[in-house]
Amino acid sequence: MNGQHKESDSVNISKMVRKAKRTTTIRTVLISLLVSLIAFFGVMLGNQYLTSWSYSRANHSEQIMNLISGPDEKQAGQVNYNGFLNGSFQYYTVKVIEGVPIPWADKKINYQVFPFINFLSFGGDTSPSVSLQDENMKKQGYEYTRSYNGLNGQREMLFYIPQVNYNDKVLNDLPLLQKMDQDKLVEMAVSLDKDYSLNEVKQLLPPELTQTWYWVDTYDNKAFYDPYIDGNGNKSYASPDPEGWVKGFGNSDPDSNEVSEKTFLEALEQGVQLKGQYQYDFNRIYNYLKKDKSKPEESDIRILGVVVTGTAKELQVLSGQPYVRGVTLGAVVDKF
Template sequence: MTDKNNGGYQDQDRALDIIFEELKGNKISKAVRKAKIFSTIRTIGISLITFIVLSIAIISISEKVSVIKWSEYIGKINHSYTIQGPNKFPGMFQSYRGYFGGEVEHKTFKYIHGKRVYTGTYTFQYNLLGEKHPQWNGTLINNTNMTDEELNYLPRYNHIGQKLMVFYYPYVDYGNRYQNDLSLLEDIGNEKYMEIALSFDEEYSMDEVEGMIPENINLTWYWVNSEEESHKSTQKRYIDEQDMGNGEIKEVEQYPDLCYEDQAYGIKAINEYGEKIEKPEENFIKALKNGDVTSLYNIIAGSDGTLTKEDIKVQGVVVTGDTESLKLLEDLPFIKATSIGVITDKY
């Protein structure tokens, strides 16, 4: 009896042990599952918080970088108009800033003897790697009977179809190819204002030029000699030997360079309101020194490395006026060529 009873008790004990073990195992499993769930939730929470914090930091940094880059490139644009673009000024800037970059668009105008004339819209994109400008692809002329020399002297236009003024280097002999747009004044008539580029027979100082231009003529821009002496010979007419392959060498005639207004460097004598600038060379020198054209500064400055007004050599100017006032320029001996640019109505 006793053994049977003991065996029964033992069986009951084992059954209870099993039940307790199962309960204990269930509790442990539940605890483990809860711990895993909590750990997962905590990991997700930490990751989410980290992501939010990093995103806010990245957005904040990108905005600061974008603003810095925007200011940098606006400064470059303003510098460029200080040393280039006769009579040309930037209008209001419109910006689209994004992450670590953006896009800047600005319209330009010319101030022609009291009138503002729209001259185009320009856009560039910028990012951490630099800036990107749209590329303008010219049309290749291949169905003409004109010679290469004639093509070299064809008029050029900006992207909205306005004629570009052209300058003639004083140290280059252009033969009978000098342009004389003063001869067109009678055909243009008296109800127009215009700008006209004057190319000189030699280099002059700024002070000399001021005394050479008639008082009734509005002098708005000085074309400055910015070429290295070693480069001047390549702007003249010469024969270039080109390797055509298979050992064949062909002599190709290179025609004298012209300097179009969008390639020229110079000094603005008026501001965007048409007001005369006192000591305009100071703005030019400052822009060269602080801008991205320090090599140009060194070329004009000469051997001493310090650019002053005395170092500036003027090869031509841009003036504005009406037909009657511009006729005062006819037959002036120091003018080798004249090129009309933008023409606008007086009223």
């Protein structure tokens, strides 16, 4: 009998041990699941916060750069895609000519929480410029070509720096205005014969033309544009700057007279403080303008050119003006 009791006790103890193990295992699994869920949601929330911060920083950098670039361009919309510790956003711009918008650029920007980790492989401008040979320019010995917008086929403007030697190959597109419908709305880049103050430019050009954007002297190394001898022993000359390269400022409201050098300086200040993607450009321009002062002033802003809009008929008033070094045609649209 004692043996049966001992055997029964042993069986009961074994059952209790197995039950305790199951209970412990279930508890461990439940705790592990709970911890995993908490960790998962913590990582998701952390990723959302960090990627949102990275997006905001990258977007802010683009917005500031857009304030000092892109003549007559305005942002029309944006889409943001979040990933894990990275993402991308795509924004669209239109060019507005006398109140008429036309599609202009489609740009994708990558951003990541940690700059050295990049899970994305795409980015950049999806509507790049297309360079095409102009037969008349070729016959006249031009060393450069015209650029066209890859999205809509419109011409892109070119800008000529005063005193830079272009081997006398400076375009004057004013005669083209006579060949088109005189009611067409036209955008043109006027490169000036020298640098002027903003007030001087406002008074210089005919009042019937709308001055929409001012090209600022940000060239800290003009020697870069000097003629040079290439590898074949030939002398090569500078090419004009396309509109995507130049820096300046404009006014979102053409009917307002509030545009001033302050617009440009405030954008520069923000760009320097942000320390974002365009930090080098902002610092370079800022230091060039301020020289030996603590910060640049409005009097340091010198205008090299101006973008004007109007009808083809109105813009012909620029013909023969002594302050005009070069004029290049940009976008052309219908009134309606």
